[in-house]
């Protein structure tokens with residue numbers, strides 16, 4: 666299964682596996698990775714699954730949809746590499762994707 670590495674604000678790294686076709690948010694929630702709240706359950710309607718994508722992987726992802734881009738405006742401290750993790754499907758093309766968790770989702 667593809668792997669996802671989460672980097673916590675204290676630099677602690679946590680690598681988990683997720684079935685291809687599932688999202689980064691699900692990889693976090695299913696593996697008790699702290700820092701992803703996912704209040705809306707993955708409907709792209711809350712921005713509490715905000716992450717920062719490592720630059721090496723940004724170009725491998727599709728651009729955010731209009732809905733994701735609009736919701737990202739509600740993320741705390743958004744940056745150019747901000748994404749909503751429920752909107753990113755993991756497959757073998759992005760195996761090993763590394764995302765940084767924000768200090769807070771609120």
Ligand code: FES
Nearest residue numbers: 707710711712751
């Ligand atoms: S879980 Fe709500 S926007 Fe991603």
